[in-house]
Amino acid sequence: MCGIAGVVFKDRKLHPVGDALTKMLNALQHRGPDSAGFAIYGGLGLEKNEYLLNIEIKERPGLLDSVKKTVGSTTPIKKEEIIPSVENYIIYRCKIGLNSFSELKPLIMDIDKIDDVIVLNGSHSFEMIKDVGLVKDIAARYDTPSKRGTHGIGHTRFSTESIVDRYHAHPFQSYIIPDITVVHNGQITNYWKIRDPLERKGHIFETTNDTECIVHYMANKLSEGYSLEEALEQSVKDMDGPFSYIVGTPEGVGIAKDQLGLRPGVLAENKEVFAIASEEVALREVMDTSEIDQISPGEVRAYTI
Numbered sequence: 001m002c003g004i005a006g007v008v009f010k011d012r013k014l015h016p017v018g019d020a021l022t023k024m025l026n027a028l029q030h031r032g033p034d035s036a037g038f039a040i041y042g043g044l045g046l047e048k049n050e051y052l053l054n055i056e057i058k059e060r061p062g063l064l065d066s067v068k069k070t071v072g073s074t075t076p077i078k079k080e081e082i083i084p085s086v087e088n089y090i091i092y093r094c095k096i097g098l099n100s101f102s103e104l105k106p107l108i109m110d111i112d113k114i115d116d117v118i119v120l121n122g123s124h125s126f127e128m129i130k131d132v133g134l135v136k137d138i139a140a141r142y143d144t145p146s147k148r149g150t151h152g153i154g155h156t157r158f159s160t161e162s163i164v165d166r167y168h169a170h171p172f173q174s175y176i177i178p179d180i181t182v183v184h185n186g187q188i189t190n191y192w193k194i195r196d197p198l199e200r201k202g203h204i205f206e207t208t209n210d211t212e213c214i215v216h217y218m219a220n221k222l223s224e225g226y227s228l229e230e231a232l233e234q235s236v237k238d239m240d241g242p243f244s245y246i247v248g249t250p251e252g253v254g255i256a257k258d259q260l261g262l263r264p265g266v267l268a269e270n271k272e273v274f275a276i277a278s279e280e281v282a283l284r285e286v287m288d289t290s291e292i293d294q295i296s297p298g299e300v301r302a303y304t305i
Contacts (some may be wrong), residue, residue: 001029001031001032001104001185001187002031002032002155002156002157002158002170002184002185002186002278003025003028003029003030003032003155003156003277003278003279003282004153004154004155004184004185004244004245004246004255004274004276004277005021005024005025005028005153005154005155005183005246005267005275005276005277005278005282006151006152006153006154006183006248006253006255006275006277007020007021007024007151007152007253007273007274007275007276007286008150008151008252008253008273008274008275008303008305009150009151009217009272009273010271010273010274010303010305011272012042012150012305013150014042014147014148014150014258015045015148015150016145016147017040017042017043017147017148017149017150017151017152018038018040018043018129018139018144018145018146018147018148018149018152018232019023019041019144019146019147020033020151020178020279020285020286021038021046021144021146021152021153021154022038022135022136022139022144022154023146023285023286024154024275024277024280024282024283024285024286025038025135025154025155025156025280025282026135026136026139026285027279027281027282027284027285028277028278028281028282029134029135029136029156030233031156031158031185031278031279032155032156032157032158032159033134033156033158034132034137034157034158034159034169035130035131035132035138035156035157035159035164035165035166035168035170036130036131036133036138036154036155036156036157036162036169037128037130037131037135037138037154037157037170037171037183037258038127038128038129038130038144038147038152038153038154038171039126039127039153039154039171039173039181039248040126040127040129040144040147040148040149040152040184041055041125041126041129041149041150041151041152041153041179041248041250042072042125042126042149042150042151042250042259043127043147043148043149043150044123044126044127044221045126046095046124047097049097049098049099049100049101049124050095050096050097050098050124051095051096051097051098051104051122051123051124052093052094052095052122052123052127053071053092053093053094053096053108053110053111053119053121053122053126054091054092054093054119054120054122054128055067055091055092055093055094055111055117055118055119055120056085056089056090056091056092056117056118056119056166056167057089057090057092057116057117057215058088058089058092058116058117059089059090060116060300061097063114063116063117064082064090065093066114067092067111067114067117068080068094069103070110070111070114071094071096071107071111072099074096074103074107074110075096075097075098075107076096076097077094077095077096078094078095078096078097079094079095080092080093080094080095081143082191083093083141084141085131085141085166086131086132086133087132089166089269091120091131091166093115101124104122104175105175105204107122108122108175109204115175115261117178117179118166118167119227120166120167120285121173121180122175123178124178124179125172125178125179125250126149126179126250127149127154128171128173128181129142129144130155130166130169130170130171131166131169131230132164132165132169132275135156138189143289150232151248151252151253152248152253152305153171153181153182153183153246154171154183154249155169155170155171155183155184157163157169157170160187161193167206167207167252168207168209170182170183170184171178171183171215171249172209172211172212172215173186173215173246174212174215174216174218174219175204176203176216176219176220176223177219177222178250179216179249179250180215180218180219180222180247180248180249181247181248181249182211182214182215182218182246182247182248183211183245183246183248183263184210184211184214184243184244184246185211185243185244185245185263185278186241186242186244186245186258186262186263187210187240187241187242187243188210188213188214188237188239188240188241188243189240190240190241191208191210191213193274194213194215194217194238194271195213196241198216198217198220200221203216203219203220207211211245214235214239214243214245214247215247217235217238217239218231218232218235218247219296221235222249228247228249228251228254228302228304229254229300229302231247232247232254232255232256232300232302233256233300235256235300236257236258236259236298236300238257238293239258241258242258242260242262242263243256243258243262243263244255244256244257244258244263244264244265244278245260246276249304251304252302252303252304253274253276253302253303253304254274254301254302254303255267255295255300255301255302256298256299256300257295257296257297257298257299257300258297258298259298259300260297260298261296261297262301263278264278264279264295265277265278265294265295266278266279266280266283266292266293266294267283267292267293267295268283268287268289268291268292268293268297269293269303270287270289272287273286273287274303276301277286280292
């Protein structure tokens with residue numbers, strides 16, 4: 001079933017995006033208890049070619065040191081943090097500097113070769129927070145309500161296909177272009193038809209989750225010069241199945257809904273805020289409005305700042 005949400009503060013200033021998304025996702029908790037996640041844009045304040053890595057590491061002697069050694073063989077670690085998680089794992093966060101974005105994915109692949117280690121994400125302009133469990137518990141673990149930014153997207157998951165773990169929690173990310181993320185409710189029934197051409201172009205898939213397929217599709221379209229709205233419109237034509245999904249980029253967010261309208265999507269907007277979600281109850285957590293727009297079958301909406 002899943003719940004999806006997105007919010008944009010239109011003035012480009014920093015706002016409590018983490019708090020807004022926490023409230024929105026908590027209101028959608030009934031749509032999925034398995035995991036939850038956030039992509040919060042604009043608040044990291046990193047320098048050019050600085051990146052934040054989030055790495056899941058099993059708690060066993062020497063493993064964290066192996067990860068640090070692998071990272072350090074490519075770039076010095078500028079800052080680090082350890083976040084206790086669940087199921088005998090920690091989340092190791094480190095800030096690094098690279099010569100270019102093209103070095104990020106090869107480094108991630110090197111780290112992923114270590115047993116019992118997986119990189120959850122690497123980003124420059126957004127902070128990724130995702131874990132197993134309920135929204136309120138994840139928000140408390142990572143202090144999500146304190147996170148500030150300009151916009152963001154979020155997800156609460158009810159798993160119907162792939163396994164439940166941190167890596168398969170949404171948002172999903174592609175490294176074809178910097179800092180694109182997707183949260184999704186539904187199913188892409190022509191998954192392999194979408195995935196095969198992307199793999200031939202060099203896209204690397206880590207899972208068989210159809211949300212990963214969407215984020216690669218959108219990254220490909222944006223890399224070819226499509227605007228966000230144009231890419232969303234094309235996706236509705238190319239993808240089959242019941243779906244609604246929200247995409248996040250450094251410039252804004254957008255939503256697309258399948259042509260039969262089989263998955264929900266609603267929108268509200270005022271002078272200060274643009275917000276989208278699976279249900280009205282989430283929108284009312286971030287604005288006081290009686291004007292709620294239902295996203296029509298096959299419709300897309302986008303807001304960029």
